[in-house]
Structures are given as C-alpha cells and as structure tokens.
Amino acid sequence: MSAVSVPPPKRLQKPLVVPHRHMFGPGPSNVPPRILEAGANPVIGHMHPEIFEIMNDIKSGIQYLFQTQNNMTLAVSGTGHTAMECAIFNTVEPGDSVLTAVNGIWGERAAEMAERIGARVNSIVTPPGGYFTNAEIEQALLKYRPALFFLAHGESSTGVLHPLDGIGQLCHKIYSYFICVTLSDSVMSVLTGIDILYTGSQKVLNAPPGTAPISFSERACQKIFNRKSKPVSFFLDLSWLANYWGCDGKASRTYHHTGPVTAFYSLRESLAVLVEEGLENSWDRHQKVAEYFHRGLESMGLKLFVKDIKARLPTVTTIVAPRGYNWKDITSYIMKTHNLEISGGLGPSVGLVLRVGLMGRNSSKHSADMVLAALKDALQHCHKSKV
C-alpha cells in the first residue's frame, strides 16, 4: 500500500499562468520590470553580509522617502497590516488609552488591533470623505489623554489626504505618541512631528506586496524600550527587529526570523527608482497627474467624492458611485473588457465610491487616459436603472 494517501493534485501539474493586468486600484500597483527582475536575483542567506548591506540601503531609502533622520527605520516582513500591528503592539501596553481618528477603514482597524491587546480605545468618527480639524483632534486628545493617537494620512478607503500640520505638536503637548499611515509619498515626518510612520511596498513604491517600510522617532523608542510588559508579538517585537536591521548599535545581528530576501531586493530597487527620479519630482508628477485625472472625470460628468480639493489624495482617487448603476457591474466590466483593475469602496465607503489608484509608475497621463476611456465605455455598456 502506498504511504501517500493524498494524490498529487492535478492542478499543480498545469503550468502557472498569471495574466498581465493594469493595476489601477488602491494596490497592489504594477511592478515595473526593473523591480520585478531585481526580485529574481538568487536567494542568499538572510544573515549574509550582502543582505545586511541591502538592508542598510533600504533603511537609507526609507529615510529619504519619509524625509526623516530616525535611526529606527526599517521594513517589516509582511504587508501594511504587519506594520500597523508593529506600531501598535510595540507602543501600547494593556490598559493604555488609545485614540483613533476614524474617517475610513484604517482608523477602525487600528482601533480593533489596539482593543485586541487590551487597550482602552476611543475613536473620533467623521463620515467617509471628511477629515478632522485640529480643534476636534485637540479636544479628543484632552478628553482621552491617549498614549497613542492613530491617524491615516492617506485614507485609501475614502481618498482623503488628511492635513497634518500641527497635529504632531498637539500630541506632544499632552504626551501622546502620534502614529500615522501614509499612502502618499509626500509626507514630511520631521516637519509634522509624527512619531511612527509606515506604508506598504505595493503602493507608490511599486514593489510587490510583502514588505512594509516603518520609522520610529527617538520619542517613540523611549516609550517602546521603557515599557513594563513585553510586546504581545515576538515576531513584531521592535527590540528584535531593531537588531536584525542594525538599528540598535550592537556589533552583531542575531537571527530573529528569515528575512524575505527577494522581497528586500525588490524593495531596494523600488527605492533606487525613487532616488533616481527625486522625491520632489515624484510628488510633482503625482499631483499633476491626479489633477489631470480629476479634470477628466469631472468633464465626463462624474463627481469626486472628496469635496475639499486640498484633501484629495494624489494617489488614490475616489469617485462618487455613479447613480443608477451597480458599482460592481462597472468594476467587473472594466476588468473583463479592459483588463484593468479599479475597485469599489472599502469598509465605510462600500457602495459609495469607485476607487482608482495611480501610484508610482502608474501615475501618468497615459494611465489616467486609459481609466477615463474604460469608465466612459462602462457607463455606456453597463445596465443603468431608470429610477
């Protein structure tokens, strides 16, 4: 009798087939060949000196991306959620007060993560598409005196770019730590007093999903390394990660986990692409393409979901779900007919919006034109109810 009771699956005897697609949703974005090819380099050990050099390169690339001198700057092995948990699990101890600003899904998720580790969580909530004034934030900070305040700078579920000016200072005034997620490459952490800032590799950076740049200020490190209890997660414990990333000043690095070396190659290349273009050129290009795209949408009679022009993300655009249509018909039609991904809403914005991401290399007039043409076609061909 065979020792193998589960037969070899037939499906794995067929070749791998992955279609080419225009990835114009909120992420992942298309990975340019140069970045893909970087990831095809040979796998070497995650503790080899060459990998440490690559990790050092990544660290300086992230410092450039975030415009920060923070020594505690690294990439978490995992997606954006891993970075969120890394930020929250390391800073928050059970019983700590946490405040999250909810104007979309990310504040909700941050609240849930903090709740799971026994924090006392409060949220301020504003409808999707909106954002908070500094006065509202200050009032909530004074009321709840949180150890940690979470705010999404780039709310990808609603398309809002939250103004940041002065918020870091408000947090610091009441000894709160300010954690922020960004989706835009235009954040000045030093200028705005953000204590923890993170993003995902698969958005503006155009690297495959699976690594998440994150940076901690000196202030955040003071709190993290003086906590009473150990962080709930071993994998995300910053003292281990700091050592693996050479951020703790120790002469040698110790094995913590097997770093995803090929993902590091791609991330390094994506940061090299950004360095080549220059951050200011990249900001400028994203802004100009977004404005061009927004004008195109409005001239088709579509409405932008974020009313305040200043608060529109230059990376993810939210369009008011066109009246009379089922938004799913539109996204499926565009996928089927144009081989192009745009998406519907997420969390509180489901049913309210269509979301289009033009990020990194995808931020071009050519891509914007493709989306406009696809949308026009979909509006002509998808079922529209008379009511």
Ligand code: PMP
């Ligand atoms: N925060 C924001 C603002 C995001 O847009 C995303 C991804 N959509 C995440 C967190 C979570 O990232 P991931 O899906 O890579 O875990």
